[in-house]
Amino acid sequence: xxxxxxxxxxxxxxxxxxxxxxxxxxxxxxxxxxxxxxxxxxxxxxxxxxxxxxxxxxxxxxxxxxxxxxxxxxxxxxxxxxxxxxxxxxxxxxxxxxxxxxxxxxxxxxxxxxxxxxxxxxxxxxxxxxxxxxxxxxxxxxxxxxxxxxxxxxxxxxxxxxxxxxxxxxxxxxxxxxxxxxxxxxxxxxxxxxxxxxxxxxxxxxxxxxxxxxxxxxxxxxxxxxxxxxxxxxxxxxxxxxxxxxxxxxxxxxxxxxxxxxxxxxxxxxxxxxxxxxxxxxxxxxxxxxxxxxxxxxxxxxxxxxxxxxxxxxxxxxxxxxxxxxxxxxxxxxxxxxxxxxxxxxxxxxxxxxxxxxxxxxxxxxxxxxxxxxxxxxxxxxxxxxxxxxxxxxxxxxxxxxxxxxxxxxxxxxxxxxxxxxxxxxxxxxxxxxxxxxxxxxxxxxxxxxxxxxxxxxxxxxxxxxxxxxxxxxxxxxxxxxxxxxxxxxxxxxxxxxxxxxxxxxxxxxxxxxxxxxxxxxxxxxxxxxxxxxxxxxxxxxxxxxxxxxxxxxxxxxxxxxxxxxxxxxxxxxxxxxxxxxxxxxxxxxxxxxxxxxxxxxxxxx
Amino acid sequence: xxxxxxxxxxxxxxxxxxxxxxxxxxxxxxxxxxxxxxxxxxxxxxxxxxxxxxxxxxxxxxxxxxxxxxxxxxxxxxxxxxxxxxxxxxxxxxxxxxxxxxxxxxxxxxxxxxxxxxxxxxxxxxxxxxxxxxxxxxxxxxxxxxxxxxxxxxxxxxxxxxxxxxxxxxxxxxxxxxxxxxxxxxxxxxxx
Numbered sequence: 126x127x128x129x130x131x132x133x134x135x136x137x138x139x140x141x142x143x144x145x146x147x148x149x150x151x152x153x154x155x156x157x158x159x160x161x162x163x164x165x166x167x168x169x170x171x172x173x174x175x176x177x178x179x180x181x182x183x184x185x186x187x188x189x190x191x192x193x194x195x196x197x198x199x200x201x202x203x204x205x206x207x208x209x210x211x212x213x214x215x216x217x218x219x220x221x222x223x224x225x226x227x228x229x230x231x232x233x234x235x236x237x238x239x240x241x242x243x244x245x246x247x248x249x250x251x252x253x254x255x256x257x258x259x260x261x262x263x264x265x266x267x268x269x270x271x272x273x274x275x276x277x278x279x280x281x282x283x284x285x286x287x288x289x290x291x292x293x294x295x296x297x298x299x300x301x302x303x304x305x306x307x308x309x310x311x312x313x314x315x316x317x318x319x320x321x322x323x324x325x326x327x328x329x330x331x332x333x334x335x336x337x338x339x340x341x342x343x344x345x346x347x348x349x350x351x352x353x354x355x356x357x358x359x360x361x362x363x364x365x366x367x368x369x370x371x372x373x374x375x376x377x378x379x380x381x382x383x384x385x386x387x388x389x390x391x392x393x394x395x396x397x398x399x400x401x402x403x404x405x406x407x408x409x410x411x412x413x414x415x416x417x418x419x420x421x422x423x424x425x426x427x428x429x430x431x432x433x434x435x436x437x438x439x440x441x442x443x444x445x446x447x448x449x450x451x452x453x454x455x456x457x458x459x460x461x462x463x464x465x466x467x468x469x470x471x472x473x474x475x476x477x478x479x480x481x482x483x484x485x486x487x488x489x490x491x492x493x494x495x496x497x498x499x500x501x502x503x504x505x506x507x508x509x510x511x512x513x514x515x516x517x518x519x520x521x522x523x524x525x526x527x528x529x530x531x532x533x534x535x536x537x538x539x540x541x542x543x544x545x546x547x548x549x550x551x552x553x554x555x556x557x558x559x560x561x562x563x564x565x566x567x568x569x570x571x572x573x574x575x576x577x578x579x580x581x582x583x584x585x586x587x588x589x590x591x592x593x594x595x596x597x598x599x600x601x602x603x604x605x606x607x608x609x610x611x612x613x614x615x616x617x618x619x620x621x622x623x624x625x626x627x628x629x630x631x632x633x634x635x636x637x638x639x640x641x642x643x644x645x646x647x648x649x650x651x652x653x654x655x656x657x658x659x660x661x662x663x664x665x666x667x668x669x670x671x672x673x674x675x676x677x678x679x680x681x682x683x684x685x686x687x688x689x690x691x692x693x694x695x696x697x698x699x700x701x702x703x704x705x706x707x708x709x710x711x712x713x714x715x716x717x718x719x720x721x722x723x724x725x726x727x728x729x730x731x
Numbered sequence: 732x733x734x735x736x737x738x739x740x741x742x743x744x745x746x747x748x749x750x751x752x753x754x755x756x757x758x759x760x761x762x763x764x765x766x767x768x769x770x771x772x773x774x775x776x777x778x779x780x781x782x783x784x785x786x787x788x789x790x791x792x793x794x795x796x797x798x799x800x801x802x803x804x805x806x807x808x809x810x811x812x813x814x815x816x817x818x819x820x821x822x823x824x825x826x827x828x829x830x831x832x833x834x835x836x837x838x839x840x841x842x843x844x845x846x847x848x849x850x851x852x853x854x855x856x857x858x859x860x861x862x863x864x865x866x867x868x869x870x871x872x873x874x875x876x877x878x879x880x881x882x883x884x885x886x887x888x889x890x891x892x893x894x895x896x897x898x899x900x901x902x903x904x905x906x907x908x909x910x911x912x913x914x915x916x917x918x919x920x921x922x923x
Binding site (some may be wrong): 128129158160161162192199205235237238271349351352400402403404405413417433435437440442449452453454455456467476477478480483495524525526527528529530531532534535536537550559565567569572574579585613615636661708711718720 | 745746748749750751753754756757758759760761763764765766768769771786789791792802806824827828831851852853855858862872879882897906907909910911917918919920921922923
């Protein structure tokens with residue numbers, strides 16, 4: 126565990142020491158260990174002007190995962206790595222024109238399978254007032270290994286981008302064309318993208334924006350996770366249209382509307398040897414969506430907003446049983462009230478129905494409606510400079526309706542109620558106490574079994590109490606003491622005029638926590654903590670001697686967490702984070718489980 | 732006058748292309764047994780629901796097992812740069828297609844999932860997050876319950892307990908058992 130972490134620290138400090146503002150370095154090193162899984166995610170970029178018009182740039186980005194043996198049946202360690210490295214040298218021949226060379230490598234490895242793509246390109250770029258142009262052209266050399274076999278091939282590669290902005294103030298918008306071609310025999314690539322953007326606004330705040338994008342592509346790739354023997358061809362077409370407008374109407378009403386259109390089409394051809402297990406069908410999907418909203422402020426005391434959203438998605442996958450049409454209509458209202466200086470009240474509600482339609486109504490299982498209703502209330506009251514109170518209340522109703530008789534037995538209603546008051550006390554300058562409570566109830570019942578004791582109609586209830594005391598002993602040290610208690614119970618429901626619950630089990634969890642927040646010098650923070658958790662579960666047994674249920678302990682679980690967080694802000698641009706946690710958990714009648722979690726992250730920006 | 736025409740056109744557009752957010756359709760009376768969904772009060776129950784909804788092909792129960800910030804990650808290596816995964820909507824879409832496809836031929840084909848705990852990987856269940864590692868076998872069987880194809884690998888589930896919902900899967904990382912055996916991700920990918 127220690128070696129990779131120490132190696133990262135040493136490398137990072139070398140980079141930090143050998144950089145100066147004239148040669149900007151961006152460094153991001155991250156390593157984490159969770160039991161048998163090791164993760165690395167690193168990136169470094171470096172740029173240096175060798176002469177005022179000559180720039181050298183280096184970039185590397187890599188991720189790696191190592192899973193130690195025993196997770197997989199065959200018992201070996203497993204490596205997965207991805208890296209991209211590039212180095213470029215560019216010369217600015219004129220203020221508006223530059224040219225150069227670039228070498229880059231993409232490396233991907235999964236166990237015995239490796240894919241390495243090398244690129245050597247000539248770069249040119251033009252930056253004008255109304256026209257920008259950049260292109261890369263060169264050779265591509267790809268090497269593929271599936272141990273012990275390997276193969277390689279080379280071809281030509283080109284990528285270019287042209288953007289036009291007819292007027293500097295963008296009043297005619299801006300347009301761009303991007304193209305990419307690679308002529309490798311087994312994995313060629315052709316891609317072209319057209320973009321157009323427009324935006325306009327006036328001094329009253331009325332705005333209109335339009336973003337459009339159309340792309341066509343064709344590529345070959347290896348569809349199987351196994352060897353590089355077989356290929357597949359994918360042809361794609363994508364369209365994106367986004368329009369947004371807002372306008373100030375009489376009576377201080379703001380009207381805004383947005384509309385979006387999406388179209389994605391994919392076609393596939395496979396080598397004969399490709400197994401059916403990994404073949405995809407030709408398909409297309411389109412989406413149309415619009416949303417209207419009206420908003421008005423009534424002085425400083427009240428603001429109200431109403432929205433309507435419509436969404437229509439059509440999917441065609443070439444097989445009738447998988448095709449689908451979905452339509453959503455959703456209405457939302459929000460009101461915010463500022464009653465007095467110390468009081469705020471926010472009420473919001475939303476109702477919506479989504480219908481999923483199969484090609485032939487109710488023939489297939491997909492035909493269903495989903496209705497969602499959400500309501501929330503939030504109130505804040507500042508009693509005094511020492512005491513603030515907040516109350517959150519929420520309701521969410523969810524109704525699933527399957528149209529087909531083959532699945533309509535699953536039609537169900539799921540209602541959630543949450544009540545969440547919080548009090549924040551600051552009796553002294555160096556003492557603060559936060560108390561929060563949460564009550565949660567979830568009713569689930571099946572429409573066709575509402576009055577039966579089926580076991581599928583259930584009520585789950587949960588109550589949390591949390592107290593957090595922060596004692597500031599000096600400018601540098603805070604002591605944080607927390608205690609939380611959680612109660613849960615669960616059982617079947619039966620309906621006869623009103624819901625009645627029979628508790629099947631309950632569970633109680635106590636969780637005290639002690640932590641210190643220590644800041645010895647500016648930029649350095651050390652936060653050690655210790656948590657103890659005990660959870661006891663009880664079954665409620667019903668028999669002839671106990672009609673109300675006999676409570677019997679079924680499980681006891683304890684856990685101890687000890688760890689620390691360490692943050693070091695070396696400067697405005699350099700940051701080190703480190704976390705270490707040791708967990709010991711003990712289930713009743715099982716041996717102790719002990720494991721460590723370690724994360725280190727180093728960042729530097731200049 | 733122009734403004735009035737514009738407003739009328741907008742109103743006509745909205746009326747012709749809108750959906751009532753208050754009304755739902757009526758359903759047919761049940762002709763088959765309901766699927767099984769156990770209220771996921773622990774992370775382990777989520778995996779049991781996952782196993783059950785694959786064999787019973789109930790997409791609504793599958794949707795309840797996923798968190799809205801769900802991501803699926805896989806270890807394909809199809810080309811450079813490598814693919815990495817997809818999100819909640821795409822997972823739900825492809826699973827629905829898979830369930831509809833198997834549902835339409837229910838008498839001829841079935842799906843079965845077996846999830847087995849790893850001896851060296853105990854479940855980590857914290858206050859509102861959990862990590863569970865399982866090896867799996869997904870079997871496609873024919874009408875006489877004979878295996879026609881199987882997908883094997885190891886899966887790492889990161890779960891979360893959200894305010895409105897119970898335990899649900901936030902991250903699903905699929906790893907090949909070995910590169911010669913198709914994984915669950917490849918079964919899913921065929922329905923993307």
